[in-house]
Amino acid sequence: AQSVTQPDIHITVSEGASLELRCNYSYGATPYLFWYVQSPGQGLQLLLKYFSGDTLVQGIKGFEAEFKRSQSSFNLRKPSVHWSDAAEYFCAVLVGGYGNKLVFGAGTILRVKS
Amino acid sequence: KAGVTQTPRYLIKTRGQQVTLSCSPISGHRSVSWYQQTPGQGLQFLFEYFSETQRNKGNFPGRFSGRQFSNSRSEMNVSTLELGDSALYLCASSLALTGPYEQYFGPGTRLTVT
Numbered sequence: 001a002q003s004v005t006q007p008d009i010h011i012t013v014s015e016g017a018s019l020e021l022r023c024n025y026s027y028g029a030t031p032y033l034f035w036y037v038q039s040p041g042q043g044l045q046l047l048l049k050y051f052s053g054d055t056l057v058q059g060i061k062g063f064e065a066e067f068k069r070s071q072s073s074f075n076l077r078k079p080s081v082h083w084s085d086a087a088e089y090f091c092a093v094l095v096g097g098y099g100n101k102l103v104f105g106a107g108t109i110l111r112v113k114s
Numbered sequence: 115k116a117g118v119t120q121t122p123r124y125l126i127k128t129r130g131q132q133v134t135l136s137c138s139p140i141s142g143h144r145s146v147s148w149y150q151q152t153p154g155q156g157l158q159f160l161f162e163y164f165s166e167t168q169r170n171k172g173n174f175p176g177r178f179s180g181r182q183f184s185n186s187r188s189e190m191n192v193s194t195l196e197l198g199d200s201a202l203y204l205c206a207s208s209l210a211l212t213g214p215y216e217q218y219f220g221p222g223t224r225l226t227v228t
Contacts, residue, residue, distance in 0.1 A: 032214040036219070041224075043220050100145050100147050100162050102157075102159060102217060
């Protein structure tokens, strides 16, 4: 069955430090992968996506992610975290081939220390 | 371009009642998907509509239903509400012509069942 695992429930980093959020997926076909961010009480904002091509993808707000097929991973990175990055981050895979169904990971809550 | 809008933003209902939530997609988007977000189960796919037809369905009981209108606006209905239906209900829209497309989420409707 398709699944997405985000091993870290909480992560705390200092402002200005680098960030890496982990995501592993299980999906038999070509994965279409996404990272979304959610601030408290808000909807989900798309940070970036991977469909094909270059395995390092750039997103909004200075985020990037690298797709590694051999490791079934799609980790999110940012070189220097800002206090405004504190939020919950979700990795997701689009499944089903025909139609739109996202399977989400459990999310990682990012706290930023000043 | 205006984003995805959802109404109402907040609802309080009593067990046994029914509720209807509304979603207006981004202009030009023909696919609307619904998700339920709870602390215990995370983000779960409910169903997807495309050109007024349900194209995908998640593992939810028949009390959860939806529809899509010719202008792509969508509604979801939950009948005979249970306490466990308390959740944030998110709507997402997508171009979804052929191939994979990203989904854009609305701010959600927070449903509380008492």
